[in-house]
Amino acid sequence: MVSSTWWADVLHGAGPCDPRFPPCAASPPPRRSAPLGTLEAAAPRIARRSPSADPHSTTGGRSPDSGVDMVTRKNVTGRFCSAAAGMLVATAGLTLAARRRRLEAERLGLRRLELEEAASRRRALAHQQRMHWELLTRAMDDASLAAVIDTYDKDIPAEKRRQFFYANAWYVNLYYLYEAGLLDQQELFGRLREIFQTPLMREYWEASRAQRATLDESSDETRIGAMVDGLIVELDEADTDEWWVVGTPPPAWEGTSSSGE
Template sequence: MTTQRHGTWGPAAATAAGLAFGAATLAFLSRQQRRSVELQLQVEQQRMHFHLLSKAIDDPELAAVMSTVDLRSRPATEQPGLRRQYLFANALYAHALKSYLAGYVNWQELHGHLRVLCQNPMIRDYWEATRHHRDSLDHASTEARVGRMMDGIVQDLEDADTDEWWVVGEPPEE
């Protein structure tokens, strides 16, 4: 006959359960710590990018270093101001993109914000001048998807038969 045990664990089973719980707890804490470090690194990277961008906007000589837009077709007298405007346009776009990535706005709200930005001809000019910058993005990346949404907004506004820009275009599916 076999002996039946009801509700009793031997020392080995209790030790194994304790070790499994401990390992799961350590894995959870490790993931949490990695996420925290990653978030801190992202915040620091964004802070540094904004700092560098601000310096470039304030100083035409630094703007010439930071900007990769070819302005040789423009008169030399226009180039410093235009370069700084493009850098600022980039900052506005990046702010909208980061707001979406951080979860502060949803896809539809991002669409609306970008549609407002596109009312400015300088933003549209910047967007066209930097088209080749987006060619190297991974097609499936969020940034590429947002770029395609921005392309669609610009095209919708150009094709619109109305001055009611706030009703032009629908946000693409997320």
């Protein structure tokens, strides 16, 4: 039987959970809310499923973190290989450039030596030409000096032998110009064709045949002598007064020093 006091408490606002009543006294105390930042205490933990248990997983049984690490390692390795290859190409390029510069320097050095040798040869030829002319001049001015180098036939008058000395000076002058590289083979042919128009030059050439026979067969002077022999024959057989068109220069000689290089 409910007492009147109970009803009075109900009427005055006492709830059914008043601790004075046995049901409320037996119920547990209310749970306090968890502080902010501790969601795990408020939310139930969700079990993480193993990747191998997921039929749609693409990691092949590996942890997703391990896949990320592998990709990172591959990227680092690829960058390292690219850098190494670039350094190798750059080193090879520098080595090749240095080798080319060294070869170019050697080529220029060799060319400089060749030019210096050619210049020295020209100076020597010029000096020899001056000496030759000076000696011939003295021989032409003094008969006693001419007798020293006079190897022509003694049946030839002395006056003509002196003319032969002068003819020889002209021929030797052209020879030195060719040897110094100041005349090429075709220009030499034209000059010889001009000076051998006179009968006196042809007489000199015939009188000095024995002297030319002592020359080396492979020398430039022997080749020039053979060219003059052919030129004289063509001039004698020509039916025209236009001597400057007579004769054909021979093919270029190989292994000559006429270039001066």
